[in-house]
Amino acid sequence: MDKSTQVLTWIKLVGATICTVLSNLLGGWDTALQVLLVFTLIDIITGILKAIYNKDLSSGIAYKGAIKKVGIYLIVAVACKLDEYMQTNFIRTFVIGYYIATEGISITENLGVCGVPLPAFVKNILQQLKDSSDKGKQEVNKNV
Template identity: 40%
Template sequence: MDNMVDVLRIAAAGIGGIVTYIWGPWDALIIALVAMVVIDYITGVIKAAVQGKLSSLVGFKGLLKKVAIFLLVAVGVMVDRVIPATNEAVRSAVIFFYIANEGLSILENAGELGLPLPAALKKSLEKMQDKEEKPDIDSDTDIEQ
């Protein structure tokens, strides 16, 4: 039995290493993005059910879009790796963008369900989306063009 526990621990460590390599550290940004993606999907399903428009095809397409979000985060991580002076700024910018985008979509879904929308939350998400975060590249770094 101890061998099985050891195998599971090694497998979990390996999977954790792969996930961290692909999407960067498991920090507050990625946790927030995962939460927003899940909440947006759930509120979208609720909205579709209430409106009588629930469709497995539409739901599947929605899941594919969510997967694409995480693929773009992985691209941001890879860009940060090849341009080390960015200090994870590209990954962060991609995540900030999608947190704001998903948050606004959640508010839209809630609004269509007839829920009142907190103005402060909407303003904060709009500011996040409008904020063009530039990668923090050290100006002394030589990058050939």
């Protein structure tokens, strides 16, 4: 095996290990987590587009946004571990649902600023999802 093949093999091994650890930490690679990841990526892209549109692109703002995105996934990990500890299966679901709705609302706001017409029913669905997640969080608070 030549040197470049060895390096590529190590990169793949490290990447697979990181993905496995993160997937486990976040409760598995299910549809909810996949949707959250897609929404997060789209929110980042639309946020950059909004900043370009407003001629307000800033690395400082982007840095703060990146910290918030990492924070989202840290909270998902905490929710996952709380589910394990409490032997439940809903805390992670509510947390991911909340962040999907929050990211979705942010996406629609970003695109709205850029002048993209938005279907009202999409905004309504996202708001309902956020509201139901908020209601679920209130139920969890009552039980703790």
